[in-house]
Amino acid sequence: MNYLKVKSTICAILLLCGTASQAQQKKNKNVIAPGAEWKDTNKNRINAHGGGMLYENGVYYWYGEHKIPGRSEADKAGGGAHCYSSTDLYNWKDEGVVLSVDYDNPDSEVAFGCILERPKVVYNESTRKYMMYFKLYPKGMGYKYGYLGVATADSPTGPFTYSHKFLGADSDEGSGDFALVKDADGSLYHFTVRKPDKAFVVGKLNKEYTYPEGKYKVMTEIPAHTEAPAIFAKDGRYFMLGSGSTGWDPNTARAFVATSLLGPYKELGNPTKGVNPHNGMNEEKTFGGQSSYIIKVEGKKDAFIAMFDVWAPEHPFDGRYVWLPIEVESDTLKINWRDEWDLSVFGK
Ligand code: GAL
Numbered sequence: 001m002n003y004l005k006v007k008s009t010i011c012a013i014l015l016l017c018g019t020a021s022q023a024q025q026k027k028n029k030n031v032i033a034p035g036a037e038w039k040d041t042n043k044n045r046i047n048a049h050g051g052g053m054l055y056e057n058g059v060y061y062w063y064g065e066h067k068i069p070g071r072s073e074a075d076k077a078g079g080g081a082h083c084y085s086s087t088d089l090y091n092w093k094d095e096g097v098v099l100s101v102d103y104d105n106p107d108s109e110v111a112f113g114c115i116l117e118r119p120k121v122v123y124n125e126s127t128r129k130y131m132m133y134f135k136l137y138p139k140g141m142g143y144k145y146g147y148l149g150v151a152t153a154d155s156p157t158g159p160f161t162y163s164h165k166f167l168g169a170d171s172d173e174g175s176g177d178f179a180l181v182k183d184a185d186g187s188l189y190h191f192t193v194r195k196p197d198k199a200f201v202v203g204k205l206n207k208e209y210t211y212p213e214g215k216y217k218v219m220t221e222i223p224a225h226t227e228a229p230a231i232f233a234k235d236g237r238y239f240m241l242g243s244g245s246t247g248w249d250p251n252t253a254r255a256f257v258a259t260s261l262l263g264p265y266k267e268l269g270n271p272t273k274g275v276n277p278h279n280g281m282n283e284e285k286t287f288g289g290q291s292s293y294i295i296k297v298e299g300k301k302d303a304f305i306a307m308f309d310v311w312a313p314e315h316p317f318d319g320r321y322v323w324l325p326i327e328v329e330s331d332t333l334k335i336n337w338r339d340e341w342d343l344s345v346f347g348k
Contacts (some may be wrong), residue, residue, distance in 0.1 A: 030090040033340045034322040035278035035287065035310060040084060040092045048082045049309050049319050052120035052293040054130075054156055060086050060295070061156045063119045063132065066097050067316040073248065076112060077316045081119035081132060083157055089297070089305075089343065098158030099132060099151045106139075109149070110162050113139040116149065118292065121156065122180055122188060124209045129153070131209045132160050133180060146174035146195050150210060163210070169194040169201050170216050179229040179240075179293075180205075183261055191229050191240075194218075198225045198245060202262060221264045222256060232294040232304050233261070234328055240265060241306060241335075243290045248313040250285040257331050266331075274337025276322065279310065287337060289322045302328060303346035306335050 038046045048064025055061075066082035080100040084092035101116060102108035110116060115137035122131050129152045136149030147165035167174035168190060175192035182188050188205045190212065200223070203216035225245040232239055238258045244251035253272045256265035276287035289308030297303035308322040325345050327334040338345075 099160040
C-alpha cells in the first residue's frame with residue numbers, strides 16, 4: 001500500500017466510525033427537543049396533539065388528538081384520541097387510537113366529522129374506571145356548541161368506549177378548553193371557559209365523574225377569554241398556565257397562582273422567555289405554541305413540565321410539541337426556551 005492509499009483507508013475507517021457513533025448517540029440520546037420533529041419507538045411521528053398525561057405504576061400515558069394525515073382542520077382532520085406510553089418521558093411507544101371517531105355510523109355522537117379535541121384521562125378510584133374527557137362539537141355545527149365528551153375504559157390503554165356528553169358551565173352553548181383537577185379528597189373539578197361570553201368558570205363533577213354536580217362558579221379574577229388552562233400544585237400553591245383566545249394562532253401565555261385550588265388566583269403575567277428557532281417565535285407568541293397540560297415528573301422533587309402545541313391548521317398532523325421545564329420560585333414561575341434538555345435539569 002502506498003502512503004496515499006493508507007491515508008485514505010484510515011480516513012474512511014475514521015469516517016465510518018464517526019458516522020456509526022453519531023447514529024448510536026442519536027439512538028441513545030434521551031433528550032427533549034422542543035419544537036423539533038418527535039418520533040415514537042417505531043420511528044413514526046407522534047400524533048397526539050392538545051395532549052394530557054396520566055401516570056400509573058411507573059408508566060406515563062400521553063393522550064392527544066389523532067390528526068388524520070393529509071387533512072386540514074377545515075377538512076375533518078380529527079380521528080379521535082391517540083395514546084402513547086413511556087417509562088422515561090423520552091421514548092414513546094404507540095398504543096394506538098384508543099378512542100376512534102365513528103367512520104361507519106353518521107348518527108353517532110362521535111361520527112367522523114365531529115370535532116374532538118384536547119383529550120384528558122383521569123382515573124376514578126371509586127368506580128375503578130379510566131375516564132376520558134374531550135371537547136366535543138357535534139358534526140356539521142362548527143364550534144357552536146361546546147360539549148364535554150366522556151368515554152370510559154378499564155385500562156389506561158383502552159379501548160375507550162364513548163359514553164355521553166354534557167354542555168357544562170351552566171350554559172346552553174357549553175364550554176371550551178378545560179383542565180380537570182383532582183383534589184386531595186378525590187373531588188374532580190372542571191375548569192373551563194364558558195360559551196358564549198368566555199367567562200372563566202369552575203364546576204365540580206359528581207362522585208362518578210360523569211356529570212357536573214351543582215352550579216359552576218365564575219372566577220372573576222381570571223380574565224375572560226382565558227383558554228388552554230393547565231394547573232399544577234406545589235407546596236400549598238396552585239399554579240395555572242393559560243393562553244388568550246385567538247383560535248389556532250398563537251398569543252401570549254398567562255400564569256396565575258392561588259393558595260386554594262378554587263382561588264382566588266393572582267395574575268403573574270407571561271412566564272415564558274426565549275425564541276423557538278424552528279419558527280422564530282418568541283415569548284410574545286408563546287414560542288408559536290399554546291398550553292395543553294402540565295406534567296408532574298414522578299420521582300423528582302418539584303419537577304414539572306409545561307406542554308404546548310404548535311398548531312398547524314392547514315396540515316395538523318405536522319403540528320409540533322413544545323415541552324419545557326417549569327422553574328418555580330416561591331410565588332412565581334418561569335418557562336425559558338431550551339433547544340434541547342433532559343430531566344437532569346431537575347436535579348436528582
Ligand atoms: C383554540 C383551542 C383549540 C382549538 C382552536 C380552534 O383556542 O385551544 O383547542 O379549539 O382554538 O380554533
